[in-house]
Amino acid sequence: MIRLGVNIDHVATLRNARGGNYPDPVEAAQLAIKAGADGITAHLREDRRHIRDADMARLKELSAPLNFEMAATEEMVDIAARLKPHACCLVPEKREEVTTEGGLNVASQINALHPKILKLQDAGIRVSLFIDPDIEQIRAAKELNVPVVELHTGAYAHGGVGELERLEKAAKEVEKLEIELHAGHGLTFENVIPILQLPKLKELNIGHFLISNAVFYGLGYSVKKMKDLINP
Ligand SMILES: CC(=O)[C@@H](O)[C@H](O)COP(=O)(O)O
Ligand SMILES: NCC(=O)COP(=O)(O)O
Numbered sequence: 001m002i003r004l005g006v007n008i009d010h011v012a013t014l015r016n017a018r019g020g021n022y023p024d025p026v027e028a029a030q031l032a033i034k035a036g037a038d039g040i041t042a043h044l045r046e047d048r049r050h051i052r053d054a055d056m057a058r059l060k061e062l063s064a065p066l067n068f069e070m071a072a073t074e075e076m077v078d079i080a081a082r083l084k085p086h087a088c089c090l091v092p093e094k095r096e097e098v099t100t101e102g103g104l105n106v107a108s109q110i111n112a113l114h115p116k117i118l119k120l121q122d123a124g125i126r127v128s129l130f131i132d133p134d135i136e137q138i139r140a141a142k143e144l145n146v147p148v149v150e151l152h153t154g155a156y157a158h159g160g161v162g163e164l165e166r167l168e169k170a171a172k173e174v175e176k177l178e179i180e181l182h183a184g185h186g187l188t189f190e191n192v193i194p195i196l197q198l199p200k201l202k203e204l205n206i207g208h209f210l211i212s213n214a215v216f217y218g219l220g221y222s223v224k225k226m227k228d229l230i231n232p
Contacts, residue, residue, distance in 0.1 A: 002230045003038035005067050006223055007207025012050035026058045028219055033064045035223035041205045043069035047095050060085055077116045081123040088120050089150055091130040103132035103152040107140035117144055133170030142177045149174055150182035157186025164194055171198040189229060196230060204230055
């Protein structure tokens with residue numbers, strides 16, 4: 001069974017458009033859980049463009065595990081260590097980006113990441129690293145002894161030539177190094193199907209497409225359809 005983590009960032013995008021309290025990302029998370037989501041993912045960005053600190057505190061109280069996406073900054077590590085979500089996924093972040101553009105460059109910052117990962121693990125948090133499907137990055141993640149990596153599927157989702165083969169090769173390296181394999185970014189009802197073949201895939205984190213589809217067909221329907229698609 002492949003777990004579905006539903007990212008509810010863009011419910012908060014719509015909420016913040018008018019500066020009010022609706023739609024409530026926590027209500028969205030509750031509906032997603034009711035429809036079969038195995039976990040909730042939310043990205044507390046440095047600029048708080050969508051998810052806010054108060055959202056994370058309320059999401060933590062829900063029945064499903066919270067995957068706290070964050071940049072590996074002192075600020076975010078302190079917030080996560082205090083909140084103690086089920087999991088943290090360390091992602092790269094640039095204020096000027098529209099969305100996460102690439103994977104975390106783990107190989108270039110092993111010494112800087114190590115104490116932050118330890119602090120999160122000491123708080124009882126399962127740490128994952130959001131990385132490109134790149135052998136060097138996977139080996140660097142192994143060096144940091146994280147239990148999970150999430151492969152960035154954005155290049156594949158945007159039709160990159162050879163990107164599925166790149167993910168397949170990366171997934172085999174993840175399996176060889178005995179790391180748990182997650183994947184996410186840009187996945188839809190259509191392009192998720194080939195991703196299911198990745199060896200030992202345990203979790204998919206999907207957000208923007210599900211929230212977009214929910215605008216027309218409802219969130220419960222969208223989450224249930226995705227859950228059924230990834231576990232035929
Ligand atoms: C890490 C990842 O691919 C997504 O969760 C992304 O971080 C979402 O961030 P935005 O919702 O701000 O695009
Ligand atoms: N880590 C991927 C995620 O949480 C959702 O990404 P997207 O589906 O919003 O592109």
